[in-house]
Amino acid sequence: MNDPGQTPASYWAATAAPLSPGIEGFEGNEQADVVIVGAGFTGLTTGLHLAERGVDVLVIDANEPGWGASGRNNGQVVAALKHEPHEIEEAFGTERGKKLIEAIGQAPDMVFGIIARYGIQCDAKRNGIITAAHSPNALLNLQKRTDVWRSRGAPLSMLPRNEMADRTGTTYYLGGSYDPRGGAINPLAYARGLAGAVLSAGGRLRSDARVTRIVRSGGRHILELAKGTISAGKIIIATNAYTDDLWPGLKKTFIPVRTPQLVSKPLPLGSLATILPSGEIMSDLRKLMFGVRIQPGNRLHLGGGGGTSGADREGSYRNMVRLCCQVFPFLPDMEWEYRWTGFMAMTPDFYPRLFELAPGIAACLGYSGRGIGTATLLGQELAKWASDTTRIDELVLPLSHYRELPYYPFKEILVETAIKYYDARDRLVHALSHGR
The missing domain is CATH 3.50.50.60 (FAD/NAD(P)-binding domain)
Known part of the structure; x- marks a missing residue:
């Protein structure tokens, strides 16, 4: 810290x-x-x-x-917590849970409303968020999640594999879900x-x-x-x-968990033209989430892919680059101009x-x-x-x-152990789903 x-x-x-x-x-x-x-x-x-x-x-x-x-x-403005609606209602009661779900769903409206009202210059783009399925099981869970949220009135839609490839520029993912309520900013x-x-x-x-x-x-x-x-x-x-x-x-x-970010130097014109061409921001469903967005000036921005509860470490960045090569194997070798980390508070x-x-x-x-x-x-x-x-x-x-x-004194050991375990699981799922 x-x-x-x-x-x-x-x-x-x-x-x-x-x-x-x-x-x-x-x-x-x-x-x-x-x-x-x-x-x-x-x-x-x-x-x-x-x-x-x-x-x-x-x-x-x-x-x-x-x-x-x-x-x-990473700058993602998301319209949901990390829970399904029935889980929120079970945790807080049906009435309080529904109010919380509705309020969180309107949170992006509040963010972009404040930005507009006060003229805040933060590269705000409300082009939606794509959640990507990296395995058959992830795709099944994503379909169920999207169906549940649609039944609650949320404007989510599934993206089949061919449309997912068109929207993201990669055939790596088996499908995805699109939420138009979200967006991205310079936080x-x-x-x-x-x-x-x-x-x-x-x-x-x-x-x-x-x-x-x-x-x-x-x-x-x-x-x-x-x-x-x-x-x-x-x-x-x-x-x-x-x-x-x-x-x-x-x-x-x-538990404080440090997560890394990487932004490339400007790439040759056209090299990123097929990646998220409509300006969405994307993240997948790995245990160690991999996120992508395109920044002005033809820069690739990566987030997630690992973390630590202690000091910054080189391995977190290497893991993101490895994932990038899996998802976008056609990209040229890149130089990374900006790299930084910050803690998030995980309950x-x-x-x-x-x-x-x-x-x-x-x-x-x-x-x-x-x-x-x-x-x-x-x-x-x-x-x-x-x-x-x-x-x-x-x-x-x-x-x-x-x-x-009670386990707070062991936070660094716990986070390191969890990161290694989830990384091993993600590597196994990748090998089983993509054969490499």
Whole structure:
């Protein structure tokens, strides 16, 4: 978790507009009705909705807006969690489950709506998302999943193998499913645009503001920082995968998993013409997901393909390149101009967590690879609670029981073991399905 304090030299950073000049480092003593710790998607969208309501809100970050998981991910805006509808209803009850399913399905509308409303320049494209089946069993499961979601009114459609080849530029996949609700953005640019929107709506932002302790005094919450203090009526902790020891045990409620990204140097014109020509973003159903999108300037962008719970490692990138050669064997040798990693917060059941840590203190985290849409949605929900219009137990995401994972001390061993196991399974499935 000891990533350098500067924003990584990613493709996102190279192409995003700079941060708004109105964001200053923290020093001194301030107060606000609501203080949000963490300037990622959750914190920034909560701050934006509160500022739009006229609430006195201050968003702070130990580094700068978008520094953590929000500015390092693949940029997929997805309209679903990682669960089937009946699983969500079983987990949260039929009524609450249906509300959550509907809200998550509308999350991309919310993301692209904010982008349009505030003119955020983040290379936003809503051309849909293709989920690819790499094996007969994956194809069968994908057909069942698509049928279930279609029966619930979701506009998904199956892509037979020939159409899949036309849409993706490869005959590797046996079929796919298309969801027109999704899309893709530059996530760091989105985070920076949200930061500018918070300021324009009347909210405040501070960088270089790491909180070391929270105490209660005189009916207020006091946040202690190295260079001063902040007095708050309510606090929202929105640090997600980069949660530290500020609140005892909070970082032990999920497992941090570092995932890699690769973006090529510009390729010869025409070399990528057949790959996702309609601008969709694609990911497959391997245990170690392989994702592809095309960036401006004829660049190939790969994501997924492995990970670690510790430091960055070369093997994660090599695995992605190997998968790329399997899926697109016709591509020329490529040079990779940008490579970076970032942690995502994985919960055991892949559901996000909403905690009421103490009266007036909430936390929301654990998006498990569904952060852009889900965090944007939950930012709107948290703003309802923080502005005293909705009780926290009435938000669209039900409250979670606060529980530290007993195996957290062994997280690196567990993740490494799981990655090796899933990689072996994926290699076996590939050999059985494709004969090579």
